[in-house]
Amino acid sequence: MAINYTGTTRNYTELERIQQELYQDSKTFREAIIDIQEGHKSGTDVYESKVDVTMTALNTGQVTATGNIALGVQKTPVSLVAFNYEDIINDNVLKGTRFEKSMKAGAYNVVSDEFDKKVLIQITPAIGADLESKIWNGATSATKTAIAALTPGAGQGSITAAAQTAVAAMPTTLFDSLIVTTLYNNSQSKTTPGAGLGDYIKVTGTTITSSNIATEYGKLYAGADNKVLDGFAGESPMIFAPLSHRKLIKVANNAVGAAQQINFLVEGSGENEKISYNGVEISFHPIASNFMILTLPSYLKVLMDLKGDMSTLQIGQVANGAMQRYIKNTQAMTTWVVNQKYITLYGG
Amino acid sequence: MAKKDIGFVNPFDTGVNYDDFLASIPKDMTIEKYCEGNLDAEQIAWLVEDLKHYNKK
Numbered sequence: 001m002a003i004n005y006t007g008t009t010r011n012y013t014e015l016e017r018i019q020q021e022l023y024q025d026s027k028t029f030r031e032a033i034i035d036i037q038e039g040h041k042s043g044t045d046v047y048e049s050k051v052d053v054t055m056t057a058l059n060t061g062q063v064t065a066t067g068n069i070a071l072g073v074q075k076t077p078v079s080l081v082a083f084n085y086e087d088i089i090n091d092n093v094l095k096g097t098r099f100e101k102s103m104k105a106g107a108y109n110v111v112s113d114e115f116d117k118k119v120l121i122q123i124t125p126a127i128g129a130d131l132e133s134k135i136w137n138g139a140t141s142a143t144k145t146a147i148a149a150l151t152p153g154a155g156q157g158s159i160t161a162a163a164q165t166a167v168a169a170m171p172t173t174l175f176d177s178l179i180v181t182t183l184y185n186n187s188q189s190k191t192t193p194g195a196g197l198g199d200y201i202k203v204t205g206t207t208i209t210s211s212n213i214a215t216e217y218g219k220l221y222a223g224a225d226n227k228v229l230d231g232f233a234g235e236s237p238m239i240f241a242p243l244s245h246r247k248l249i250k251v252a253n254n255a256v257g258a259a260q261q262i263n264f265l266v267e268g269s270g271e272n273e274k275i276s277y278n279g280v281e282i283s284f285h286p287i288a289s290n291f292m293i294l295t296l297p298s299y300l301k302v303l304m305d306l307k308g309d310m311s312t313l314q315i316g317q318v319a320n321g322a323m324q325r326y327i328k329n330t331q332a333m334t335t336w337v338v339n340q341k342y343i344t345l346y347g348g
Numbered sequence: 349m350a351k352k353d354i355g356f357v358n359p360f361d362t363g364v365n366y367d368d369f370l371a372s373i374p375k376d377m378t379i380e381k382y383c384e385g386n387l388d389a390e391q392i393a394w395l396v397e398d399l400k401h402y403n404k405k
Contacts, residue, residue, distance in 0.1 A: 152402055153365035154395055155358075161366065161401035204394055 014098055018118045025128030028135055029310060033238070033283050034178075034300040038307050041332065043079040046301075048189035048338055074188040078336050080303060081175040085127055086328040088318060091115070110323055120327075124311040127329055131310065135302060135335060136240075136285040138173035139180040146195065147184050156202050159183060163348050166290045175334045178240075178300050179291050182337050182345050190340060198348075199340035201225065205290055205347030210251035214263035216346070217277045217292075224294045224344040229280070232296060239282040240293040240300070246284050249275055292346035299343055304333035356386045359395060366402050 028034060037044075054068040091110040094100065099112035139147070148168060152161040167180060176184075186195040203223035208216050220239065221229075228237050249264045264282075267274045275282045280294065287293075293300070314328040337343060357364060357372035373382045379399065383392045 151365040151367050152398075153359060153369070154391075154398065155360045155364050156362045158363075158365050161398045165401045165404070204398075206394065206397070 020122055021126070025125045026132035026135070026310070027283075028132055028285065028302070029128065029307065033297055034302065035298040036302045036304065036307060038304055040080055040303050041305055042082075043077060044303055046076045046078050046187075046336060046338065047073060048076075048187075049073045050189075074193070076186070076188040078303060078334060080305065080332045080334050082330070082332040083174050084328055084330040085123075085130075086326065088324050088326050089120075090324045092323055108323065111325070120315075123313060123327065123329070128310055131331075131333075133286045134171075134173050134175070134177060136177050136179060136287045138171040138177045139167050140174065140176055141172050143176050143180055143184055144168060144170075144172065147180075150184075150197060154204065157197070158202075159197055159348065160202075160204060162205070162290060166288055166347070170288060178302075178335045178337065179287060179293070179345075181335045182293065182300075182340070182343055183348055185337065185340075187337075187340065189338070198337065198343075198345075200343045200345040200348055201341070202348045203344060203346045205292075208245070208248065208289065210248045210255075213245065213248045213252050214261065217263070220292055220294050220344060220346045221278050221280065223346075225342050228294070228296055228342050228344070235296050235298060237280050237294060238297045239277060239280050240287065240295075241282050241284055242287040242289050242291070243284045244289060245282070245292075246275065249282075290347040293343060294346075295343040296339075299337060299339045301336040301338065302333055303336055305331065356382075358386065360387070360391065366399065370399075 029036065050072045052070040052072075054066075056066065056068055091103075091112065094103075094112050094115055095110065099115040102112045102114040103109055104111075144167060147159065147164055150159050150164065152159050152164055154160065163183065167183065170177070170180070182198050182200050184196065185198055187193065187198075190196070190199045201223055203219050205216065205219075206212070217239070224237070231237060250266070253260075253262055253264050253266065255261070263277065265276045265279075267276075283297075309329070309331040312329065314326070314330070316326055318324040318326055355372070357369050359366065359369040373379065379396055380392055383395065387395070
């Protein structure tokens with residue numbers, strides 16, 4: 001006898017795992033590669049010092065004011081920027097999905113325990129990934145205007161026209177990225193204190209491909225300060241490079257045949273992989289493809305209120321009986337650079 | 349690199365910006381010609397590329 005069925009069909013099983021987006025969270029914060037300073041609410045003073053001494057022939061008489069020991073201290077006030085990620089969600093739209101099964105009985109209850117555990121939990125990694133991007137790539141509209149107003153040049157002490165173009169093309173953000181802070185800041189410790197071009201060592205850059213990547217890293221390395229390459233106080237220099245360089249380096253290193261030249265040392269694989277150039281470890285971040293930095297990592301700083309703010313979500317029921325929830329993440333931070341004359345900026 | 353013109357404004361010198369450099373180029377002379385003998389080929393090629401960004405402003 002034939003079966004006579006009327007109605008729609010549905011699937012009775014589902015893949016248990018909900019495939020997540022690929023969030024790289026924030027390598028900078030996770031691994032604390034650079035100097036992350038907490039405990040600052042709205043702003044902080046950054047002090048830098050320098051002592052110059054001059055040797056003179058022995059004086060057996062009374063010491064007089066010679067000016068041979070010059071002690072300098074400069075203070076730069078740095079303001080933090082407060083920002084948030086916030087929204088309202090309406091859990092009611094989850095009715096009729098797999099998440100309905102984990103809603104409590106009662107028509108008013110539409111919050112799904114499974115949704116919170118498997119989807120909502122991804123908010124903080126997404127915030128981490130967004131922060132990682134903004135720490136390394138982006139400029140405020142004010143800084144974009146200021147950099148666009150500079151007269152470019154090819155030599156040290158001038159920004160290249162290509163760098164100006166690159167900054168103009170960066171995402172407009174609420175605080176300047178480390179690359180942009182290196183390019184332009186109002187430090188009182190610069191040769192010319194106050195708002196203006198940074199004191200970085202400039203290495204002119206070009207479009208990097210697998211064919212020229214070894215040559216261009218060579219320029220960055222050669223341009224770096226000798227004392228930085230030597231390391232200081234137990235700290236080793238590091239190259240901060242765009243994410244895309246990892247791939248280009250591998251392609252360059254693995255050229256087949258006579259063209260092969262192993263210019264980069266690749267150790268390990270996957271998450272544990274370390275790549276270095278002439279003994280300087282490379283750390284890959286979402287940096288615009290035109291730029292690289294070589295310096296001692298502690299000279300690059302993120303100043304913030306509390307590191308834990310990154311993963312703290314305020315979640316609650318919207319008032320007055322609304323069947324909605326609010327989600328809010330609040331943070332305060334900014335980037336800063338010190339000892340700028342020891343920061344080599346490729347593409348600056 | 350052998351030739352060294354008197355009065356050549358080297359754009360790679362500290363403190364020289366593109367306004368200074370471009371103003372120093374005689375009329376009807378190309379950047380390449382002006383820099384020939386004063387900068388190496390790689391510097392000239394880089395300069396020409398960077399000035400394309402500058403001229404777009």
